[in-house]
Each structure stands twice: as structure tokens, then as C-alpha cells.
Amino acid sequence: MNSSRFQNVTMNLMSGEMLVGQLLGFSPIMTKLHFMTAAGDARKIDMHDIVYIGIHGTAATHPSRMSDLDDLKIITVNLDTFDIYAAPAMSNAPGFYAYLKDQSLPFERIFFYQHGIRYQEKPERLGDLLIDQEILGYDDLQRALDIQIKSMPHLGDVLKGQGKVSDEDLDEALKTQQLQRMRLGDLLVHHELVTEDDVHEALQEQRASVDIPLGQILVDKGKVEHGHIDNALKMQSRRKMRLGEILLEAKLINPHDLQVALDEQKAHGHRLGEILLSTDVITEDQLLEVLAKKFRLPTVDLDSYPVNPEAATMIDRPIIEKYGILPIDVDKHSLTIALSDPMGLEAYDTISFKTGKKVHEVMVKASQLQEKLARFLKEDFADDQLSCEFLHQDDDEDDEPLNELQITQSAEDAPIVRLVNRIIRGGLRKHASDIHILPQAKKLVLAYRLNGQLLSESSLEKNLSKQISARIKILCGMDIAEQRLPQDGRLILRDGKKKHEFRVSCIPNTFGESLVLRVLNKDAAVDLKQLGLRESDLGQLSTIVRKPYGLLLVTGPTGSGKSTTLFSLLKSIADLPAHILTIEDPVESEIAGANQIQVNQKIGMTFARILRNVLRHDPDVIMIGEIRDGETAEIAIEAALTGHLMFSTLHTNSAVDTIIRLNDLDIPNYLLAPSLLGVVSQNLLKQLCPDCRQPVAEDDEVFSIIRDAGYQRPETLYAACGCEHCNRTGYIGRVMLYEFLAVNDEVRQAIHDGKTGHELQRIAIQNGMVPKAEYALKMAADGIIDHKEFIYALM
Structure with a gap:
């Protein structure tokens, strides 16, 4: 084949096999390469099976601008070592071309695939690179090297301590090293071949004719022979030999002994980078940049990188601890x-063998790695403790036990168990209200709802979808064989003395089963004063909840904290001599002294049916989780009129809209007016982090919106920024935005007369109600919420 379309090559495969032949039209972006052997046999080779391709030429021709290339040492996955010149690596490129320093090889150039490289490094020392980058000067480097030398034990002492050399051997080697550092004249005097006077006279003559070497002058004067000069010059030429090299040459130690001693020497001394950081000569970011260039590795900011929880299941804890990765x-x-110091080949081999995967390394700051690694190991240990602590919540009737195959799949698939544990623990650690596991066309999306906002955490492999859903369905007591219909379940997680409960929804979609785990806060019943109510409203609510009868409603969208407010109201009267009943779906918080009843739609235990029965159970206070239909609303109103204090929730956007919603449920105004005590309409807004919030510009468009809405312009508004304290989100939780409509005689008469909308809103404000928009503007001016959250409150 002499066509110019073919290139003569030598290929090294991942299996270690060497192929010599021709490639048809090679390009780095090709995934399948057409290869022809010398015998004329054709085959296709996948790029992932190739380590490197040596492209043959008549002679290795180096490019003219060598200064633009990196001087590198390369070690491949097959342990072949190359000293090369290569262009700086491009991100996302499958590999790179290089030129070999050893021009005896028949390659014009060589193409290395990234997946075929185990290790690559620039030979320049760290100090030289820092000087080249103008990060520090020679004086700073020398001071750091002096400190390093003082901190590092002498190699000879290490070898003596290991019993590799005797004092006599070491003394002889040190004498040899000292001789190597002598000038020629001093060497000849030391061996008593000439006198000091002879050398002095020769130096005087050399000054008169500088072109004549000192040795030649001494030979011409008959002081020494040529052989003596040659031996002295050989000794002098080796003046850069280190102590270890001298001991090796004398066969007092072997290469393995030397490497062990050097490793111990480094372990007991301080690294140059550590010294430079401790003396504040360079910053950690500067050191990371230089190390990344030296080892040609990408860098990552662990504070913002979306860590994939699946990766943690691939490597056992002992390996992570041993190598600090x-x-x-x-x-x-x-x-x-992620690592802060490139690994040795042993670590690479161990991880690659254990996982069966190609290992990619990224450089990170040492401080970040230490912090994240400590947290990871702590959580990993806690995850293992959780593995047998999941309990599914049984219904009243006994479910059939899981069959043996299901139990085996759950118990023996350790990586999936660890992954699900880590996903759930990650949500708890971040204080997420919901954990979403959403299958897409080519990936599985993991997302957490934080402060009301759904944030994508990471993407998992699509093929894990069925295993994860099966694991969670088993824990929840769902039917894992049913994958076509929606299912609901619950699971309880015991973490030492703590107990976390989750309501789980599983719904099939186009690409698999979508799972959402709602974190149920059993401690939702906080003290009423902790809700953030204004003093005047707190006083009126405290009076209302002690009345003998009537209806108090808490309204707002899903996830606005309605249940938390209700639980806090119930907790505030738990000490009264009253029979308190709750009807919930599910029971979300435990109220001391209350009789709490769980709705079960499957057996007909609906809100309305339970409510009819509990009215004959002599209750004083009844809390209904939600008024969902006209029947429940009608029974609640009748109960409120016949001597029961009723609490419940509705989905409305404002206090005034609640009247319209109850009218839509066929509750007439003549029954609503005498029964209704008050309405709390609320939303949850993200609370600004006080450590990093920033004032917005004077000309921000929000000020114009405030003016157009008829409100007085505040002096300052604030925007979210992000810092370590708030995990760089700009927020540290949520705060309640609300309006409280207390039904007095004037408001009750307006409801009875059928007034709604703007007219009822005007009457409510005249009687003390602070609208949500007005309260949101105050919170924005006080720096409690972001200026954009105020705009949301106006909508």
C-alpha cells in the first residue's frame, strides 16, 4: 500500500499487544480506526483500546519552535516510559501529539490517548516553576529550601538507622562526595601528586595565558603525568553525584534501599510547597496552579463542584484514607x-483494579480536600451505621412479607445500599425539604429542594434508575413488581437517637420511575413565638386559640409552612384541660396530649368520614389537616357553630381570597360570618445571609416598581451574594411572610353582607390587617429578604 492515504504506524494497545502496519486516514477525533497489517489483513480498532500510535517517518523531525512545547515525562498504562516534547494539552481532547527526545526510535511523532496515560509530569522542579511564573523570587526560594533542608533528616542517617550502611561506609562515601566538589588543583594536592607551591606557580602562569588549562601547565612542567590529570578530571566531572548515587555505585545499597530511604526522608521532612505556604510566600491558589501545570492535570473547586454520590460507592474507605483522595x-x-498531590503508580493500580475503571485525576487545594475528606469519611461511617436501620411503615393491616428474591436483591447489592443511604443523608445534611430522583433520557438527575428552590445536585448513570427505585420501594413497602402505576409509601430512618420520616411518591414517567422523598419534620411544633409573628398579631392569635368555639384557617400554597403554624398553635394550648383531636394525612408531627388520627383513603377513612365520627368522641379542639371538598368544609363549619374550636388549612393566596374559596365550596356567608375567627395567609421566602448580603444599586429597577405600586421608596435594598457561611447560596433558611385577618364585628358584618375582593381588603386593612406586600417591603428594607423576593410577594 503506497497510497498517501495510508500511514505506517506502530500501535500499542491497552492489552499490551503491539501492532505494526498501516492506518487509513488517521485523525484524533476518529472513534474507529481502519488498520491494515503487513500481511494485508484489515480490521477496525476502537480508539479506547489504544494507548498510543507511533507514526513512522524517515527521521524524527522536531518542530522549529521548541520553546512552545512542554518538556514531559510520560508513563503509559502499560508502564512504558517516554521523554517527550508536547504542545500544552487541550481540554476535552482525546489525546495529543508529541515528539520523542530519543531520536533513535523510528517515529516522526507519536499520538498519546489520554486514557492510555497513567502519569505525566514536567521535569522542572517546583521552585523553578514558581520562579518562571514570577510567583516568587530567588531569595524567597532559597530561604524556603534552607528551611526544608533543616527539617529533613540526612539521607546517611536514615540509611544507618535502617541498617543498610555502617559508619565506615558512610564516612568513605562522604569523603568521595567531598572530593568531587574539589577544584582540580586541590584534588592533585589531596592525592599528593603535586605540592601547593606547584599549583600556585601553575596558576600564576595560567593568568598570563588563560587559554592553557591548568592541567596542561602542570604536565608541561613535569609535575604530573597525563594519566593523573585524566583521573582527577573524571572525579571532578562527577561532582554533582548525590550521596545515594555514590552508595549505589559502591554497591553498598541497591536501588530499592535508596528509594525506601528517600521516601522516609521525605515523610519526615516538610515539602517545599508546605514551607512556602506556611511562610506566606505564596497563596494556596498559586501553588495549585503551578502543580497543575507541572503534572498537566485540570483543577477543580470542591466548594462548587457537584460531587456525584455514586462515585463514593466505588472505592472502599481504607483506600480513600490510605491515599488521601x-x-x-x-x-x-x-x-x-480529587487530590492535592499526584498519586504514585501503586495507588493508581490499586484504584483501577478495584473499580475496573480508568482513573482520572484532578488537582484541588489541600485545605479543601482535607475538609471535604474529613466530612466524607464521617458521613461514610454514618451511612454504614444506617444500612440496617431502615424500617418501612406498616399500615393497620399486615402486608405480605417480601419474597426471598427481593430481600436478596436489597441485602446483597451493597453499592446501591450505600448510594441510597448517601443520597438520603445528603438531603438531611443540606436540610432539604424534598429529595428528587428523576430519570431522564440519558441520565438520572438527583435534586434537592432547598429553601423552596429545587436545585440539581448531580447526574447519575441512567442504568442505576431501576436499582435505586427498587431499593427505595422495598424500604417503603411498595410493590417493586408494579412499575406502571403511581405508588405512595413511607419510610423511617433511625440515626442513633434521631428518627427521620419520609413520605415517598413514586410515579412512572417516559424514562422510568420518578421518586420524590418528602422529609417530614416531626419537630415542626415549634413555640408560637418562634414563628416570627408581629407582637400585635401574636396577642390576637393567643386569644383566638383559647376561645371555646369557632374556625381558624391557615392558608397558602404547598410548602408554605401551614402545618408548622397549625402545630405551633396546638402546642400553645396543649397544657389546657381540653380533648384535642387531629385528622391528618399523614401524621406529620407528634403533639403531646393530642389524639392524632391517620387518614387512609384505601379503606374509606377520609377526612369527612373521620370528622363525622370524632364529633361524637367529645372533642374540645379539632384540627383537620386540609379542607379539600365541600363535604369536609360543611362539617367543619357546623362543628365550629356547635361548640368546637376548629383549625384547618386551605390553598389560597391571600386572606380575603379565603372567603371566596369557601363560597366556592358552597358555604353560605350567613354560616361563614358567625363561625370564622380569623385567617392567617402565609408564604415562605428565602432569608438573606447577613454575612454576605450586598446593597443593590441606586438605579435598580426594583425601586421604580416600588414607586409605581404606590409605596414609599426605602433607603436600601439588598441582594444575595454567597459565602462559606451559607454554602455560597446567599441564603440561610426561610422566613414567614404573612397577613393576619382577625374577624371582628365590622369584618364579620362585611362577610355577612357578601363583600369580597378589594372592598373586603380595604375593610380588613382599616381593622388592622397588614398586607403581605407592605410587610415584604419592610423585610426587604431591613435586609431580611432579597429585593427580588419582594417582587415575588407583589405577584
């Missing part, structure tokens, strides 16, 4: 690990 991402072929 953090697994952060994984895909079908590779595992990405």
Missing part, C-alpha cells in the same frame, strides 16, 4: 478523583 465523579468507563 476523594472520589467525585464516575461514568461508564472512568472514575474521577
Whole structure:
């Protein structure tokens, strides 16, 4: 084949096999390469099976601008070592071309695939790189090197301590090293071949004719022979030999002994980078940048990188602790690990063998790695403790036990168990209200709802979808064989003395089963004063909840904290001599002294049916989780009129809209007016982090919106920024925005007369109600909420 379309090559495969032949039209972006052997046999080779391709040429021709290339040492996955010149690596490129320093090889150039490289490093020392980058000067480097030398034990002492050399051997080697550092004249005097006077006279003559070497002058004067000069010059030429090299040459130690001693020497001394950081000569970011260039590795900011929880299941804890690495991402072929110091080949081999994947390394700051690694190991240990603590919540009737195959799949698939534990624990650690596991076309999305906002955490491999859903369905007591219909379940997680409960929804979608785990806060019943109510409203509510009868409603969208407010109201009267009944779906918080009843739609235990029966159970206070239909609303109103204090929730956007909603449920105004005591309409807004909030510009458009809405312009508004304290989100939780409509005689008469909308709103404000928009503006001016959250409150 002499066509110019073919290139003569030598290919090294991942299996270690070497192929010599021709490639048809090679390009780095090709995934399948057409290869022809010398015998004429054709085959296709996948790029992932190739380590490197040596492109043959008549002679290795180096480019003219060598200064633009990196001087590198490369070690491949097959342990072949190359000293090369290569262009700086491009991100996302499958590999790079290089030129070999050893021009005896028949390659014009060589193409290395990234997946075929185990290790690459620039030979320049760290100090030289820092000087080249103008990060520090020679004086700073020398001071750091002096400190390093003082902190590091002498190699000879290490070897003596290991019993590799005797004092006599070491003394002889040190004498040899000292001789190597002598000038030629001093060497000749030391061996008593000439006198000091002879050398002095020769130096005087050399000054008169500088072109004549000192040795030649001494030979011409008959002081020494040529052989003596040659031996002295050989000794002098080796003046850079280190102590270890001298001991090796004398066969007093072997290479393994030397490497062990050097490793121990480094372990007991301080690294140059550590010294430079401790003396504040360079910053950690500067050190990271230089190390990344030296080892040609990408850098990652662990504070913002979305760590894939699946990666943590790939490597056992002992390996992570031993090598000080953090697994952060994984895909079908590779595992990405974060490190602050490139690993040795032993670590690479161990991780690659254990996982069966190509290991990708990324450089991170040492301080970040230490912090994240400590947290990871702590959580990993806690996850293992959780593995047998999941309990599914049984209904009243006994469910059939899981069959043996289901139990085996759950118990033996350890990586999935660890992954599900880590997903759930991640949600608890972040204080998420919901955990979403959403299958998409090519990936599985993990997301957490934080402060009311759904934030994508990471993407998992699509093939994990069925395993994860099966694991969670087993824990919840769902039918894992049913994948076509929606299912609901609950699970309880015991973490030491703490207990966390989750309501789980599983719904099939186009790409699999979507799972949402709602975190049920059993401690939702906080003290009423902790809700953030204004003093005047707190006083009126405290009076209302002690009345003998009537209806108090808490309204708002889903996730606005309505249940928390109700539980707090009930807790505030738990000490009264009253029979308190709650009807909930599900029971979300435990109220001391209350009789709490769980709705069960499957057996007909609906809100309305339970409410009819509990009215004959002699209750004083009844809390209904939600008024969902006209029947429940009608019974609640009748109960409120016949001597019961009723609490419940509705889905409305304002206090005034509640009247319209009850009218829509066929509750007439003549019954509503005498029964209704008050309405709390609320929303939850994200609370600004006080450590990093920033004032907005004077000309921000929000000020114009405030003016157009008829409100007085505040002096300052604030925007979210992000810092360590708030995990760089800009927010530290949520705050309640509300309006409280207390029904007095004037408001009751307006409801009876059928007034709604703007007219009822005007009467409510005249009687002390502070509208949500007005309260939101005050919170925005006080820096409690973001200026954009105020705009949301106006909508």
C-alpha cells in the first residue's frame, strides 16, 4: 500500500499487544480506526483500546519552535516510559501529539490517548516553576529550601538507622562526595601528586595565558603525568553525584534501599510547597496552579463542584484514607478523583483494579480536600451505621412479607445500599425539604429542594434508575413488581437517637420511575413565638386559640409552612384541660396530649368520614389537616357553630381570597360570618445571609416598581451574594411572610353582607390587617429578604 492515504504506524494497545502496519486516514477525533497489517489483513480498532500510535517517518523531525512545547515525562498504562516534547494539552481532547527526545526510535511523532496515560509530569522542579511564573523570587526560594533542608533528616542517617550502611561506609562515601566538589588543583594536592607551591606557580602562569588549562601547565612542567590529570578530571566531572548515587555505585545499597530511604526522608521532612505556604510566600491558589501545570492535570473547586454520590460507592474507605483522595465523579468507563498531590503508580493500580475503571485525576487545594475528606469519611461511617436501620411503615393491616428474591436483591447489592443511604443523608445534611430522583433520557438527575428552590445536585448513570427505585420501594413497602402505576409509601430512618420520616411518591414517567422523598419534620411544633409573628398579631392569635368555639384557617400554597403554624398553635394550648383531636394525612408531627388520627383513603377513612365520627368522641379542639371538598368544609363549619374550636388549612393566596374559596365550596356567608375567627395567609421566602448580603444599586429597577405600586421608596435594598457561611447560596433558611385577618364585628358584618375582593381588603386593612406586600417591603428594607423576593410577594 503506497497510497498517501495510508500511514505506517506502530500501535500499542491497552492489552499490551503491539501492532505494526498501516492506518487509513488517521485523525484524533476518529472513534474507529481502519488498520491494515503487513500481511494485508484489515480490521477496525476502537480508539479506547489504544494507548498510543507511533507514526513512522524517515527521521524524527522536531518542530522549529521548541520553546512552545512542554518538556514531559510520560508513563503509559502499560508502564512504558517516554521523554517527550508536547504542545500544552487541550481540554476535552482525546489525546495529543508529541515528539520523542530519543531520536533513535523510528517515529516522526507519536499520538498519546489520554486514557492510555497513567502519569505525566514536567521535569522542572517546583521552585523553578514558581520562579518562571514570577510567583516568587530567588531569595524567597532559597530561604524556603534552607528551611526544608533543616527539617529533613540526612539521607546517611536514615540509611544507618535502617541498617543498610555502617559508619565506615558512610564516612568513605562522604569523603568521595567531598572530593568531587574539589577544584582540580586541590584534588592533585589531596592525592599528593603535586605540592601547593606547584599549583600556585601553575596558576600564576595560567593568568598570563588563560587559554592553557591548568592541567596542561602542570604536565608541561613535569609535575604530573597525563594519566593523573585524566583521573582527577573524571572525579571532578562527577561532582554533582548525590550521596545515594555514590552508595549505589559502591554497591553498598541497591536501588530499592535508596528509594525506601528517600521516601522516609521525605515523610519526615516538610515539602517545599508546605514551607512556602506556611511562610506566606505564596497563596494556596498559586501553588495549585503551578502543580497543575507541572503534572498537566485540570483543577477543580470542591466548594462548587457537584460531587456525584455514586462515585463514593466505588472505592472502599481504607483506600480513600490510605491515599488521601476523594472520589467525585464516575461514568461508564472512568472514575474521577480529587487530590492535592499526584498519586504514585501503586495507588493508581490499586484504584483501577478495584473499580475496573480508568482513573482520572484532578488537582484541588489541600485545605479543601482535607475538609471535604474529613466530612466524607464521617458521613461514610454514618451511612454504614444506617444500612440496617431502615424500617418501612406498616399500615393497620399486615402486608405480605417480601419474597426471598427481593430481600436478596436489597441485602446483597451493597453499592446501591450505600448510594441510597448517601443520597438520603445528603438531603438531611443540606436540610432539604424534598429529595428528587428523576430519570431522564440519558441520565438520572438527583435534586434537592432547598429553601423552596429545587436545585440539581448531580447526574447519575441512567442504568442505576431501576436499582435505586427498587431499593427505595422495598424500604417503603411498595410493590417493586408494579412499575406502571403511581405508588405512595413511607419510610423511617433511625440515626442513633434521631428518627427521620419520609413520605415517598413514586410515579412512572417516559424514562422510568420518578421518586420524590418528602422529609417530614416531626419537630415542626415549634413555640408560637418562634414563628416570627408581629407582637400585635401574636396577642390576637393567643386569644383566638383559647376561645371555646369557632374556625381558624391557615392558608397558602404547598410548602408554605401551614402545618408548622397549625402545630405551633396546638402546642400553645396543649397544657389546657381540653380533648384535642387531629385528622391528618399523614401524621406529620407528634403533639403531646393530642389524639392524632391517620387518614387512609384505601379503606374509606377520609377526612369527612373521620370528622363525622370524632364529633361524637367529645372533642374540645379539632384540627383537620386540609379542607379539600365541600363535604369536609360543611362539617367543619357546623362543628365550629356547635361548640368546637376548629383549625384547618386551605390553598389560597391571600386572606380575603379565603372567603371566596369557601363560597366556592358552597358555604353560605350567613354560616361563614358567625363561625370564622380569623385567617392567617402565609408564604415562605428565602432569608438573606447577613454575612454576605450586598446593597443593590441606586438605579435598580426594583425601586421604580416600588414607586409605581404606590409605596414609599426605602433607603436600601439588598441582594444575595454567597459565602462559606451559607454554602455560597446567599441564603440561610426561610422566613414567614404573612397577613393576619382577625374577624371582628365590622369584618364579620362585611362577610355577612357578601363583600369580597378589594372592598373586603380595604375593610380588613382599616381593622388592622397588614398586607403581605407592605410587610415584604419592610423585610426587604431591613435586609431580611432579597429585593427580588419582594417582587415575588407583589405577584
